[in-house]
Every structure is written in structure tokens, then in C-alpha cells.
Amino acid sequence: MLAYIIQRIARAIPQLLLISILAYVIIQLPPGDIVTQQILNLEASGVTVSEVQAAALRRQYGLDRPQWQRYLLWIGNIVTRFDFGYSFTWQKPVADVIMGRMGYTFAIALFSAVFTWVVAIPIGVYAAVKQYSVGDYIITFVTFVGLAVPPFFLALVIMYVALTQFGIRVGGLFSPEYMVQGWSWGKVLNLLSNMWLPIILLGMGGVASTIRTMRAMMLDELRKQYVTVARAKGLSSLQVILRYPLRLAVNPIISGLMWLLPWLFSGGIILEIVLNLPTAGPALYASLMSQDMYMAGGYIMIIGALTAVSAIFSDIVLAVSDPRIRFGGVEGA
Amino acid sequence: MSILSGLRSWFGRRRGAKVDPVREEEFYRAGQWQLVWWKFKRHKLAQISMVVLAILYTVAIFAEFISPHDPLRRFRDYLSHPPTSIHIRDANGRFRRPFIYGMAMGRDPVTFRPVYEEDRSTIYPIGIFVRGDPYKFWGLWESDLHLFGTGPEGMPLFVMGTDTIGRDVFSRICHGGRISLSVGLVGIAISFFLGLFLGGVSGFFGGVIDEAIQRVIEVITTLPTIPLWMALAAALPREWPQLRIYFYTTLILSILGWTGLARTVRGRLLSMREEDFVLAARLDGESEWAIIVRYMLPGFASYIIVSLTLSLPGMILGETSLSFLGIGLNPPTISWGVMLQQAQDIMNVAHYPWILWPVPVVVLAVLMFNFMGDGLRDAADPYIT
Numbered sequence: 001m002l003a004y005i006i007q008r009i010a011r012a013i014p015q016l017l018l019i020s021i022l023a024y025v026i027i028q029l030p031p032g033d034i035v036t037q038q039i040l041n042l043e044a045s046g047v048t049v050s051e052v053q054a055a056a057l058r059r060q061y062g063l064d065r066p067q068w069q070r071y072l073l074w075i076g077n078i079v080t081r082f083d084f085g086y087s088f089t090w091q092k093p094v095a096d097v098i099m100g101r102m103g104y105t106f107a108i109a110l111f112s113a114v115f116t117w118v119v120a121i122p123i124g125v126y127a128a129v130k131q132y133s134v135g136d137y138i139i140t141f142v143t144f145v146g147l148a149v150p151p152f153f154l155a156l157v158i159m160y161v162a163l164t165q166f167g168i169r170v171g172g173l174f175s176p177e178y179m180v181q182g183w184s185w186g187k188v189l190n191l192l193s194n195m196w197l198p199i200i201l202l203g204m205g206g207v208a209s210t211i212r213t214m215r216a217m218m219l220d221e222l223r224k225q226y227v228t229v230a231r232a233k234g235l236s237s238l239q240v241i242l243r244y245p246l247r248l249a250v251n252p253i254i255s256g257l258m259w260l261l262p263w264l265f266s267g268g269i270i271l272e273i274v275l276n277l278p279t280a281g282p283a284l285y286a287s288l289m290s291q292d293m294y295m296a297g298g299y300i301m302i303i304g305a306l307t308a309v310s311a312i313f314s315d316i317v318l319a320v321s322d323p324r325i326r327f328g329g330v331e332g333a
Numbered sequence: 334m335s336i337l338s339g340l341r342s343w344f345g346r347r348r349g350a351k352v353d354p355v356r357e358e359e360f361y362r363a364g365q366w367q368l369v370w371w372k373f374k375r376h377k378l379a380q381i382s383m384v385v386l387a388i389l390y391t392v393a394i395f396a397e398f399i400s401p402h403d404p405l406r407r408f409r410d411y412l413s414h415p416p417t418s419i420h421i422r423d424a425n426g427r428f429r430r431p432f433i434y435g436m437a438m439g440r441d442p443v444t445f446r447p448v449y450e451e452d453r454s455t456i457y458p459i460g461i462f463v464r465g466d467p468y469k470f471w472g473l474w475e476s477d478l479h480l481f482g483t484g485p486e487g488m489p490l491f492v493m494g495t496d497t498i499g500r501d502v503f504s505r506i507c508h509g510g511r512i513s514l515s516v517g518l519v520g521i522a523i524s525f526f527l528g529l530f531l532g533g534v535s536g537f538f539g540g541v542i543d544e545a546i547q548r549v550i551e552v553i554t555t556l557p558t559i560p561l562w563m564a565l566a567a568a569l570p571r572e573w574p575q576l577r578i579y580f581y582t583t584l585i586l587s588i589l590g591w592t593g594l595a596r597t598v599r600g601r602l603l604s605m606r607e608e609d610f611v612l613a614a615r616l617d618g619e620s621e622w623a624i625i626v627r628y629m630l631p632g633f634a635s636y637i638i639v640s641l642t643l644s645l646p647g648m649i650l651g652e653t654s655l656s657f658l659g660i661g662l663n664p665p666t667i668s669w670g671v672m673l674q675q676a677q678d679i680m681n682v683a684h685y686p687w688i689l690w691p692v693p694v695v696v697l698a699v700l701m702f703n704f705m706g707d708g709l710r711d712a713a714d715p716y717i718t
Contacts, residue, residue: 018552026561029568148700150650152657153692156676163683269559270654274677284560288567288660296564303557311555 001319008315012308019304020078024071027085027297045290047088057086074297084298089287094298097287098280105279108199112268115203116210117253124214125249128222129241139211146208152270155201159274162197198275202268213252221245251318369635372712379708382701389698393510400504401482401490403466404667408489408499410438412447413685416494424453432458435488446684457487494687496675502690505667509691512668513649514698516583520648521641523587528594529637535595536602537625543599550592558589562651566660575666582661586648594640601633635713642706646699653695669695 039049065073077083084094127139162168221227222245230240269281276282280299287295363371373379392399408414417433435452463484467477483490493502535546565585569578602625605611614628655661656670657677664671669691676682676689 014548015552015555018549019556022556026564026568029565030570144703145696145700148646148703149696150654152654153696156673156679156682156689156692159679160682160686160689163679164686169679269563270658273658281560285563285658288563291567293564293568296560296567299560300557300564303560304555307555307557 004319005316008312012312016305016308019308020075020301021071023297023301023304024074026300027074027293028067030291030293078301084301085294087287087292087295087298089290089292089295090283094295097283097295098299098302101278101280101283104277105281108195108202108277108279111195111199112203113206115199116206119203120207120210121214121250121253124211125218125241125246127211127215128218129237131219139215143208143211146204147212150270151201151205151268152274154204155271155274158197158201168197198272198277201275202271205268205271210253214249217249217252218245221248365631365635369712373708376708376711378704379712382704382708385697385701386705389510389701390514392507393514396504396507396511397468397470398476398478399480400501400507401465401479401492402501402504403468404500404504404508405665406466406500408495408501410499411436411449411489411491411495412438412499413497414438414447414449414491414495414499415685416687417491419459419490420456423456430458432456433483433488433490455488457483457490459483459490493690494685496672496688497681497685502672502687505672506669506690506694509667509669509672510694512579512662512666513652513670513695516579516586516652516668517645517648517702519580519583520587520590521645523584524591524594524644525637525641527587527591528640529598531591532595532598533602533625536599537606537621539603546595547599550595553589553592556589558651559654561589562586562655563658563660566655575662578662579666582652582655583648586651590644590648593644594637597636597640598633601636602629605629605632635709639706639709639713642702642709645706646702649695649699649702653691 039054043049074085077085082095084098086092087094087097090097123139127136130136224245227240227245230244231237235243269284272279272281273285284295284299396404402408414436417436419431419433421431422428423432433456435455435457436449437452439448439450440446441448459481460483461481463479463482464477465479465482465485467475469475481490489501491501491503493506495501496505531546535543562585565588566582569581573581606629611624611628614624619627652661652668653670653673656663656668657673659674659677662668662671664674672688672691682689
């Protein structure tokens with residue numbers, strides 16, 4: 001087991017290296033000297049940058065040195081001091097901007113994942129058990145449509161309905177009066193009352209694909225002989241399903257659990273912007289509007305690292321839950 | 334199919350034999366593409382999708398003619414006009430050909446939003462092949478002929494309403510299709526070359542090259558698509574002409590899109606390298622290049638088509654998302670995503686929901702591509718029945 005873990009971690013290192021090079025290239029993409037560019041952008045949006053600040057920035061980013069040295073400086077700062085550079089739009093280090101928003105990102109990711117599973121797993125199992133029934137056809141059709149509709153489209157439509165039919169204005173996590181206040185019971189209640197819709201909308205994004213995976217996995221398992229054996233020994237249909245095939249069919253969902261955070265950083269980002277949530281995605285968007293590339297590079301690096309770590313975790317969890325993987329016995333695993 | 338075998342199969346059907354030897358023979362003699370087509374024809378949903386997509390692309394190609402108005406013209410008297418209701422029965426209860434009533438714009442005294450009232454005194458019949466806004470078709474021929482409308486003097490017809498600055502939504506959807514539907518095609522053309530080349534190299538040579546390319550693919554597939562697209566798109570200089578931005582946007586969309594195709598090509602090449610006919614060709618003294626192009630490529634061409642069809646929707650959605658956020662294409666370019674920029678303010682959507690029209694259109698296009706890809710995937714391997 002330990003050997004497996006070490007081997008798995010070692011495989012992630014070249015991956016992270018590639019991602020870091022890519023992130024650095026993105027930082028360097030906009031033409032011209034990055035500091036001058038940033039100052040121009042900032043002045044265009046009404047923020048003034050003093051000469052002293054500009055000179056300090058130039059020195060900090062080592063603009064007089066060759067590219068590879070600057071890359072090493074950048075990656076070195078990340079590894080040693082967790083310093084991803086400075087975000088001009090937020091007037092804060094990139095790491096502070098993203099980490100400051102991690103709490104909400106985590107909370108929303110977790111709740112929307114729970115929502116996805118609570119909805120998708122039973123539906124997927126139902127569709128598999130009643131394959132080719134009317135219900136199955138309807139579910140298949142709806143999931144097909146669901147896969148074609150990006151979550152932010154759905155959000156626009158639901159926000160429209162909520163506003164015109166129920167007079168609820170969706171967006172943000174707090175009502176204006178709680179926005180700047182410190183934490184209190186009132187604020188928590190306010191948060192909960194505002195959070196359910198973003199959670200449902202974000203969760204919906206994963207529902208269609210989870211149903212499809214669940215249905216396919218269940219169909220595979222239901223065909224196997226142990227299911228027939230379980231039936232033959234007299235278990236009720238429900239018991240058969242809950243005891244054996246379901247446990248195997250949720251394996252991809254377990255590995256999906258670990259992909260949740262990267263997904264929220266990636267797929268949910270437009271939805272978060274539309275819903276104006278205080279998570280990390282909209283912060284990236286705001287800084288991209290003024291070509292704040294250190295924020296972009298830092299974000300990609302953080303997500304890349306998160307994805308790599310998630311992949312390691314999910315592989316380990318899978319190896320623990322499924323001994324066949326540990327011993328390399330499963331094809332294509 | 335030759336005339337002879339066509340006749341034979343016709344007679345075969347007439348005899349009504351249960352196992353039809355002629356048809357069976359036809360099945361064995363049919364070429365690969367013939368079989369693929371037969372199998373695809375059995376997939377009704379995929380066929381319908383193909384027709385719908387053909388219609389969408391036709392509308393995009395002949396956008397100037399099909400749209401009743403100039404997509405950039407602002408009707409200052411008809412800001413945020415709701416979709417015009419088309420009548421076939423006039424005030425006296427008589428049926429006549431479709432017509433619309435004149436509309437008068439007023440302002441809501443409290444909110445100052447435009448409100449419209451039907452003026453039932455005059456009617457404007459809708460005609461086909463009417464004169465309207467002049468245009469230059471494909472930038473080549475000047476004309477002012479439109480498929481339908483109310484003519485130059487009539488009350489303008491807004492099938493899907495107008496946006497907040499008075500432009501006709503339907504005309505913009507027709508023209509927007511040009512960008513939104515072609516982004517995918519240009520994008521897959523780029524992905525196609527990247528995927529075919531890198532997948533081919535990887536699968537054919539194997540060894541260290543294969544290992545390196547596979548690692549790169551692994552990293553790219555784990556990368557977060559949308560933030561990366563956003564970061565790359567945001568890095569494009571704002572002052573560039575829109576055509577250049579368009580080209581670079583498609584390039585950005587396809588940078589991440591080629592991996593699926595490369596994997597497919599590699600997998601097929603690996604399995605095919607061991608086939609007898611490849612060995613036979615090699616013994617015949619064919620060059621490696623000829624073996625790939627003449628013998629192996631036809632074998633997985635159908636898989637390539639499937640992989641490309643299935644990667645198109647992602648690119649269409651990518652362009653729409655980026656333009657919606659304002660970091661892809663921007664006005665005055667018209668695309669479905671650019672049109673949705675007005676929907677960023679939810680109050681606009683609440684009062685003028687018809688500005689959401691691009692949403693169902695994008696969903697329709699994506700859904701049709703998914704269905705068609707699904708049908709093609711089933712048909713791609715005609716030897717498995």
C-alpha cells in the first residue's frame with residue numbers, strides 16, 4: 001500500500017512541473033512589459049500607481065533578468081513562501097485573495113455535491129433497474145438535454161423565474177444589511193436562506209452526468225452472476241440492489257468526490273460569476289477583466305495543484321475501497 | 334450500389350423471403366461507408382438532428398437574406414420591443430393572410446421603461462420576398478431582398494422582439510449563427526490536425542515519444558478548461574481587430590480539444606498495427622507512410638468523424654461562455670454569446686425575457702450535435718451488429 005502511494009505521488013511531480021510552466025507562460029502572454037501593462041490598465045480603471053510602487057514591482061519580478069530565471073524566481077516563491085505574486089486589481093497577494101475565499105468555495109462545493117448525489121444516485125439506480133421502461137426513457141432524454149445545457153443557462157432562466165414569479169432576487173450570499181457585518185446568528189441564518197439556490201443550481205450541473213454514470217455502472221453490475229445468486233437465495237429486489245451492485249456502482253462516484261473542488265473551480269466558475277458568489281472564481285474573473293495575469297497564473301497553478309492532489313487522494317481512496325486496484329488486477333484502472 | 338444489385342434487391346423484397354440471400358450478399362459486398370450509412374439510417378433521432386443542423390447552418394449561411402432586418406440597425410422607436418404578435422383574424426373577425434398591427438411606444442410614468450400599445454387602425458400584411466434594409470450578400474452582391482417582412486414602409490416585424498438598444502433579435506440570431514456555428518468547425522479543423530498528427534506519431538512510433546505525448550495529454554485533460562480558456566482569452570490584446578480575436582479564440586478553444594482525438598487515433602493505430610493486412614502491406618514493400626495513409630487511415634476515419642462531432646458542442650459552448658463574460662468576442666461582432674451579454678444584468682432579463690432567445694438556440698444546436706454524434710458512434714463500427 002505504501003509503495004503504491006509513493007509511486008502515485010511521484011507520478012504527480014512531472015505533471016505539476018508542466019502545469020507550472022504553462023501557468024508561467026500565461027502570465028507572460030500579454031505583449032509588453034508586464035508591470036507597465038498593469039500600470040496602464042490600472043490607470044485606465046482609475047487606480048493610480050506611484051513611481052516608487054512601480055520600481056518596487058519591477059525589482060520584485062526581476063524584469064531585468066532572463067525568462068528562465070524569472071520562472072525559477074516565481075516557482076521558488078511559491079514553493080518556499082507560498083507567494084503566487086501580487087494581484088493588482090485586488091491590491092493583495094494572489095494567495096490571500098484565493099485563500100480568503102476558500103471557505104465559501106469549500107462549503108458550496110460540499111453542499112452542492114450532497115445535493116447532486118441525493119438527487120442523482122436514486123434516479124440513476126431507478127433508471128438502471130427499470131431499463132427500457134417509460135421512466136428510463138424520460139430520464140435518459142432529460143439527462144441528454146441536461147448535458148447540453150450549461151449550468152449558467154439554467155441559472156439565467158431560474159433567476160428570471162424566481163424574480164418574476166416569486167420576487168426573489170438571486171445573487172450573492174448575503175442580504176445587503178449583513179454584507180459588512182461580523183458573524184452573528186442573524187448572519188448565519190441569512191447565509192443559509194441565500195445559499196440554497198446557488199447550491200441547487202451548482203448541484204444541477206453534475207446531476208445529469210452522475211445519473212448517466214450511475215445508470216451505466218448499475219447496468220454493468222446487474223448483469224453479473226452474483227446478482228442472480230443473491231436473488232436465488234431469496235433476497236428481496238431492494239435488498240439485492242442495496243447490498244451488492246450499488247456498493248460497486250458508487251465507486252466512480254467516490255472518485256468523483258475528489259474531483260469536486262477542481263470542478264467547482266472550473267465548471268462552476270461562470271455560474272458563480274452569474275450568481276455573484278464570494279468564491280474564488282468570480283475573483284479571477286474580476287482580475288482578468290484588467291489583464292491581471294499574476295492572478296490568472298496563480299489561479300491556474302493552485303487549481304492544477306488541487307487537481308493533482310485530488311487525483312492522488314481519489315486513487316488512494318479507491319485503492320482502499322477496491323483491493324483489485326491495489327494489486328493491479330483491474331484492467332484499465 | 335450497381336443497377337443490377339439494385340434490381341436484385343428489389344426482386345428479393347418482392348418475393349418476401351424471410352432470409353433473403355440477395356440482400357445478405359449485398360451486405361457482405363457493401364463497402365465500409367455504405368454499411369456506416371445503412372446503420373446511421375436506422376438511428377432516427379440522429380437523422381432528424383442532421384436535418385435540424387442543416388437548417389441551422391443554412392440560416393447562418395444565408396443570414397442576410399433570411400433575416401428581415403439589418404442586425405446592427407437600431408430601431409430607436411422600438412427599444413426593448415416584445416416579439417410582435419402575428420394575427421390572421423382582423424378586428425371584424427375576417428380571416429386574412431398573416432399581418433401585424435402598428436405599435437406605438439410610450440414610457441411607463443414610474444419606471445420609465447418603454448411600453449407598447451397595439452394600434453388597431455392600420456394593418457401591415459407580412460409578405461415574402463420583400464424589400465428592406467440594403468445589404469451586401471457575403472460582401473459581394475448588393476441587394477435589399479429579404480425572405481419575409483412587412484416591406485420598407487410597414488411597421489417592422491420583430492419575430493423575437495428587439496434588444497435594449499432596439500436591434501432585431503431574430504436577425505441577430507441568424508447572423509450570430511455565422512460566428513457561433515463556425516467557431517466549432519474552425520476549432521475542430523485545428524484540433525483535427527493536432528490530434529491526428531500527435532496521436533498518429535504517438536501510436537505509430539510508440540516508445541519514449543509515445544510516453545511523453547501521453548503524459549502531456551494527461552496533464553492537459555486534468556487542466557481546468559474554463560479558467561484556462563478565460564486566462565488565455567483575457568491575454569489577447571483588446572485593440573486587435575475582431576477577425577483576429579475570432580481566429581485566436583478558436584485557437585484557444587482547440588488547444589485543449591485535440592486530446593480526445595489523439596487518444597482515439599493512437600488506440601486505433603495500436604490495435605491495427607497488429608492486423609494481418611498491415612503485415613501483408615509491409616511484406617509487399619509499401620513505405621511506412623503509405624501504410625498509414627492507404628491502409629490504416631480508412632480503418633479509423635469513422636472514429637475520427639465521431640470524435641470530432643462530439644467535440645463540437647464543447648467549442649460552441651466555450652465561445653458562448655467566453656463571449657457572454659465579455660472576454661471572447663465583443664460588439665460589434667454578433668455571436669450568440671455576445672447577444673447574451675445583455676442578460677448579465679438580471680433586471681434586463683426580468684423585464685425583457687426575449688433577450689434570452691440565444692439560450693434555446695444554443696441548446697438546440699448542442700443537443701443536435703450530441704444526438705448526431707451518438708448516432709454516428711453507433712454507426713462508426715458497422716461490423717459489430
